[in-house]
Amino acid sequence: MLERIRIPRPAAKRLILYLREIGLRAQSGVETISSRQLGEALGVTDAQVRKDLTHVGQFGQPGVGYSTVDLHQKLRRAMGTDQAWAAVLVGAGNIGRALGSYGRFAELGFRIVGVFDSSPAMQGKVVAGNTVAPMARLSEVVAAEGARIGIIAVPRESAQAVADALTGAGIQGILNFAPCRVTVPPAVRVTSVDLTVALEQLAFELRMLDGEDEGEA
Amino acid sequence: MLERIRIPRPAAKRLILYLREIGLRAQSGVETISSRQLGEALGVTDAQVRKDLTHVGQFGQPGVGYSTVDLHQKLRRAMGTDQAWAAVLVGAGNIGRALGSYGRFAELGFRIVGVFDSSPAMQGKVVAGNTVAPMARLSEVVAAEGARIGIIAVPRESAQAVADALTGAGIQGILNFAPCRVTVPPAVRVTSVDLTVALEQLAFELRMLDGEDEGEA
DNA sequence: CGTTGTGAAATGATTCACAGCT
DNA sequence: AGCTGTGAATCATTTCACAACG
Numbered sequence: 001m002l003e004r005i006r007i008p009r010p011a012a013k014r015l016i017l018y019l020r021e022i023g024l025r026a027q028s029g030v031e032t033i034s035s036r037q038l039g040e041a042l043g044v045t046d047a048q049v050r051k052d053l054t055h056v057g058q059f060g061q062p063g064v065g066y067s068t069v070d071l072h073q074k075l076r077r078a079m080g081t082d083q084a085w086a087a088v089l090v091g092a093g094n095i096g097r098a099l100g101s102y103g104r105f106a107e108l109g110f111r112i113v114g115v116f117d118s119s120p121a122m123q124g125k126v127v128a129g130n131t132v133a134p135m136a137r138l139s140e141v142v143a144a145e146g147a148r149i150g151i152i153a154v155p156r157e158s159a160q161a162v163a164d165a166l167t168g169a170g171i172q173g174i175l176n177f178a179p180c181r182v183t184v185p186p187a188v189r190v191t192s193v194d195l196t197v198a199l200e201q202l203a204f205e206l207r208m209l210d211g212e213d214e215g216e217a
Numbered sequence: 218m219l220e221r222i223r224i225p226r227p228a229a230k231r232l233i234l235y236l237r238e239i240g241l242r243a244q245s246g247v248e249t250i251s252s253r254q255l256g257e258a259l260g261v262t263d264a265q266v267r268k269d270l271t272h273v274g275q276f277g278q279p280g281v282g283y284s285t286v287d288l289h290q291k292l293r294r295a296m297g298t299d300q301a302w303a304a305v306l307v308g309a310g311n312i313g314r315a316l317g318s319y320g321r322f323a324e325l326g327f328r329i330v331g332v333f334d335s336s337p338a339m340q341g342k343v344v345a346g347n348t349v350a351p352m353a354r355l356s357e358v359v360a361a362e363g364a365r366i367g368i369i370a371v372p373r374e375s376a377q378a379v380a381d382a383l384t385g386a387g388i389q390g391i392l393n394f395a396p397c398r399v400t401v402p403p404a405v406r407v408t409s410v411d412l413t414v415a416l417e418q419l420a421f422e423l424r425m426l427d428g429e430d431e432g433e434a
Numbered sequence: 435c436g437t438t439g440t441g442a443a444a445t446g447a448t449t450c451a452c453a454g455c456t
Numbered sequence: 457a458g459c460t461g462t463g464a465a466t467c468a469t470t471t472c473a474c475a476a477c478g
Contacts, residue, residue, distance in 0.1 A: 080424030098315035207297030277476040
C-alpha cells in the first residue's frame with residue numbers, strides 16, 4: 001500500500017545538496033532547471049541526478065526540466081526540512097559556542113532550545129540565546145520543549161556519557177562532533193561530524209599524490 | 218614494479234578510524250588486537266577490517282591478531298600522519314576561531330602557520346597563536362612556511378574566492394567548512410565538512426523513522 | 435583452537451542508452 | 457529539438473567461507 005521506498009544513503013546525501021542548490025536558484029528567480037544543469041553545479045552526472053530524484057517522486061517535464069519552486073517544495077517535504085526541529089546542545093566549549101552562534105541553524109529549521117555543560121564554571125553563561133544549564137536539567141528541558149535532536153560538542157572522553165544522557169532523556173537523533181563513535185539504542189540515529197577524520201583524509205590524499213610521481217627519487 | 222595500489226575511498230576512511238582506535242589501545246598497554254575486537258569497537262565486521270588492512274600491507278599473526286604498536290606505526294606511515302603538515306586558516310569568524318583553538322590539530326601533526334581574514338576589523342587580533350593578516354599576504358606566508366593545506370572557514374558567498382586565492386598561492390589540499398562546493402584545478406584535493414548537510418541528514422533519517430510506523434494513523 | 439588473508443559470491447551504486455513525452 | 461524516466465549493463469564494495477597458519 002504505502003510506497004515507502006528506501007532511499008540509498010548516497011542518494012539521500014545528494015538530495016540534500018540538490019535541495020540547497022535548487023533553493024538558491026528558486027530564490028534568484030530561475031523557473032526551471034535541467035538535470036544536466038543541476039548536476040554540473042554540484043559535480044554529478046545528469047543521469048545520477050535523475051535517478052536520485054526518482055527515489056522521491058517524479059516531477060519534471062520532458063523537454064523542459066524541473067520547475068524549481070515545485071521541486072524545492074517536494075524535496076523539502078521529502079527530506080524533512082519543511083518542519084521545525086527542536087535541538088539541545090551539550091557542551092559550551094569552543095565547538096559548542098561556535099555552533100551556538102552559527103546563524104544558519106535557524107534558517108534550516110533547527111532551533112536550539114537548551115544548552116548544557118557539566119562544568120560549574122560555565123553555568124549561567126549565555127550561549128545561543130540560552131543560559132547554560134547543568135546536565136541534571138537535561139531530561140526536563142527535552143520533555144518540556146519537545147526536543148528530538150541532541151548535539152554532542154564535548155571532548156571524546158565524555159561523549160559516550162553524554163550520548164547515554166541524551167538517549168535517556170528521550171532524544172531520537174544525535175549529531176556527534178566528538179572524534180569517536182558513540183553507541184546508542186538501535187532506535188536512535190547518530191550522524192557524526194569528525195574534523196579529525198576529515199583532516200586525515202586530506203593528508204592521506206596528499207600523501208597518495210606524492211607517492212604517485214615520487215615513485216623513485 | 219611499484220605496487221602502488223589504489224585504496225578505495227570507503228576503506229581509506231575506515232583505516233583512519235582504525236588508526237585512531239589502535240593508537241588508544243597501544244597507549245593503554247594492549248599488545249595485540251584481533252580484527253573482531255577492532256571491528257566491534259568501531260561498528261564494522263571483522264572481515265571488513267581484514268580486507269581493509271590488506272590494502273596497506275599484511276601484518277598480523279594467524280591465531281593471535283595484530284600487534285598494536287606495529288600496526289599503529291605502519292598505519293601512520295601509510296596514512297601520512299607520521300609527517301607534519303603546515304596549514305593556513307582563512308576566516309577568523311566563529312568557526313575559524315573555534316578551529317584555531319581546537320587543541321587536537323597539533324596532536325595530529327597539523328600546525329597552523331597563518332590566519333587570514335579580509336575584514337579590516339579582524340586585522341591584528343590573535344587566533345591560534347597567529348596574528349590575523351590580510352588576504353594580500355597569503356601567498357607570501359604559504360611560500361615562506363611551506364604550507365600545503367588551506368582551511369576555508371568563511372561564509373558561503375566568499376568560499377569560492379578564497380579557494381581561488383588558496384590554489385593561486387600554491388596550496389595543494391583544502392579543508393572546506395563552507396556549505397557549498399568549491400571548484401579547483403584537478404591537482405588540488407578538497408575535503409568538505411558540511412554542518413548543514415549533516416544536520417539535514419539527521420532530520421531526514423528521523424523523518425524516515427516517523428514515516429515507517431506512522432504509515433496509517 | 436582462534437585468527438589471518440583471500441578468492442568467489444552477493445550486494446549495492448553508478449553509468450549507459452534509449453523509448454517516450456512536450 | 458531537448459529532456460525525462462528507467463531497464464540493462466557496468467563497476468565498486470561488502471560479505472561469505474575456507475584453506476593455511478601459529
